Amino acid sequence: MHEGLLRRFQAGDRAALARVISLLEDRSAGHAALLQSLYPMTGSASVIGITGAPGVGKSSLVAALADHLRDDATVAVLAIDPSSPMTGGAILGDRIRMPAANSDDRIYVRSMSARGQQGGLAVATGAALTALDAFGFDRIIIETVGAGQSEVDIVSAADTTVVVTQPRSGDHIQLMKAGIVEIADIFVLNKADQPGADTAMLDLEALVQQRAGSDGWTPPVCETVATAPQGLKRLTEAIAAHDARVQTDVDTLDGARRRTIATVGWIIAAELAETAAACTKRLRGDPALVDAIHNGDRDLYTTAEILLEGQEP
Amino acid sequence: MVDAVPPPHSPRCLIAKLGLDGHDRGAHVIARAFRDAGFEVVYSGLHRTPDEVVTAAVDEDVDVLGISMLSGAHETLIPPVLEGLAAVDRLDEMLVILGGIIPDDDREALLASGVDAVFGPGTAMEETVAFVRDELGDDVDA
Numbered sequence: 159m160h161e162g163l164l165r166r167f168q169a170g171d172r173a174a175l176a177r178v179i180s181l182l183e184d185r186s187a188g189h190a191a192l193l194q195s196l197y198p199m200t201g202s203a204s205v206i207g208i209t210g211a212p213g214v215g216k217s218s219l220v221a222a223l224a225d226h227l228r229d230d231a232t233v234a235v236l237a238i239d240p241s242s243p244m245t246g247g248a249i250l251g252d253r254i255r256m257p258a259a260n261s262d263d264r265i266y267v268r269s270m271s272a273r274g275q276q277g278g279l280a281v282a283t284g285a286a287l288t289a290l291d292a293f294g295f296d297r298i299i300i301e302t303v304g305a306g307q308s309e310v311d312i313v314s315a316a317d318t319t320v321v322v323t324q325p326r327s328g329d330h331i332q333l334m335k336a337g338i339v340e341i342a343d344i345f346v347l348n349k350a351d352q353p354g355a356d357t358a359m360l361d362l363e364a365l366v367q368q369r370a371g372s373d374g375w376t377p378p379v380c381e382t383v384a385t386a387p388q389g390l391k392r393l394t395e396a397i398a399a400h401d402a403r404v405q406t407d408v409d410t411l412d413g414a415r416r417r418t419i420a421t422v423g424w425i426i427a428a429e430l431a432e433t434a435a436a437c438t439k440r441l442r443g444d445p446a447l448v449d450a451i452h453n454g455d456r457d458l459y460t461t462a463e464i465l466l467e468g469q470e471p
Numbered sequence: 472m473v474d475a476v477p478p479p480h481s482p483r484c485l486i487a488k489l490g491l492d493g494h495d496r497g498a499h500v501i502a503r504a505f506r507d508a509g510f511e512v513v514y515s516g517l518h519r520t521p522d523e524v525v526t527a528a529v530d531e532d533v534d535v536l537g538i539s540m541l542s543g544a545h546e547t548l549i550p551p552v553l554e555g556l557a558a559v560d561r562l563d564e565m566l567v568i569l570g571g572i573i574p575d576d577d578r579e580a581l582l583a584s585g586v587d588a589v590f591g592p593g594t595a596m597e598e599t600v601a602f603v604r605d606e607l608g609d610d611v612d613a
Contacts, residue, residue: 172529180483245507254516
């Protein structure tokens with residue numbers, strides 16, 4: 159049903175790409191067939207994940223990185239921001255930091271709401287990556303939601319995950335905790351011109367030395383000043399080194415295969431969420447049934463099973 | 472958790488500032504109001520050119536383009552935005568709304584050239600939100 163759109167997509171029409179991503183994100187009619195026709199066109203992009211706490215400079219770093227890569231590659235950015243738990247609305251503010259996005263035909267930026275998804279990515283991340291890869295971008299940069307300590311879904315989508323920190327964001331105990339510091343293939347200390355940068359570098363260096371050797375990869379620590387920009391050459395070299403390792407290391411699943419697995423998982427998650435929403439909607443429309451459960455005449459699990467199987471409760 | 476499942480299609484909006492206009496309080500207010508209405512809102516930042524706004528609106532595939540103008544340059548800066556959207560066949564289906572200081576005498580020409588609505592000072596947020604919902608109708612579910 160989207161043949162015309164697909165033709166324009168394959169001819170390199172960015173408006174068609176933008177529409178394809180929306181259709182996939184909204185799970186509009188025909189989205190599954192659309193994703194299926196895009197999937198065989200994928201496989202050529204490498205994906206860089208950028209994560210870190212709110213305000214450390216992820217968007218500015220992504221802008222500087224895209225600008226640094228664009229001479230040798232076409233670059234797509236998928237920038238994810240959180241949605242309101244109250245209204246579902248979202249302010250997608252990453253684009254403001256990426257002025258080149260609006261004027262450089264080698265850089266495409268797409269903002270995306272997490273739409274209630276925890277973990278730092280959106281449910282539609284896999285589908286959007288498929289579209290961007292199929293469109294022919296050489297490099298895709300994902301910017302996660304501002305991450306606290308446990309938003310680690312990015313590892314399932316990226317060839318190389320970069321964890322961005324800034325000076326004065328806590329002592330070395332913070333770095334000992336589980337979660338986001340464990341997923342870094344590369345650490346970036348951004349705002350490295352700010353007071354406290356020396357101490358922060360020492361803490362990060364100590365951290366990666368402790369981790370060294372556990373999986374044959376010691377995460378490099380790169381200092382950057384995204385707004386200058388400074389430190390981008392070293393960072394892109396570190397990313398290239400890690401990408402190459404992922405490609406050749408037989409013990410590590412390559413990025414494309416990890417994305418395939420994650421995308422299947424996201425498809426299932428979206429289907430299940432839709433089913434759950436439909437079941438609770440049915441329950442809301444049947445006050446007598448709610449009363450029956452409430453009074454103990456029916457039990458929770460049996461009712462859930464019946465609703466799930468689509469039977470008359 | 473189940474109730475947090477989003478509607479199939481929240482309206483996607485770009486709030487944009489054009490040219491040498493540094494007053495963005497209004498743009499921030501409408502961006503927040505749209506967010507609170509359940510819309511997904513991209514903000515362009517200040518000092519964008521018409522071409523940049525067209526690129527952002529097309530690349531983000533927005534349903535609504537809201538432009539805040541307080542500089543008096545609407546007669547210069549709005550037509551190239553409309554022409555740019557028309558050139559890529561996106562003007563008809565995109566809702567283009569203007570806010571800020573637009574003299575009454577200029578409104579008709581803007582509306583005739585493809586702007587869908589002009590909201591002046593004092594417009595209630597609810598009115599703008601309701602207009603967007605009505606215009607997008609069945610296309611959105613927010």
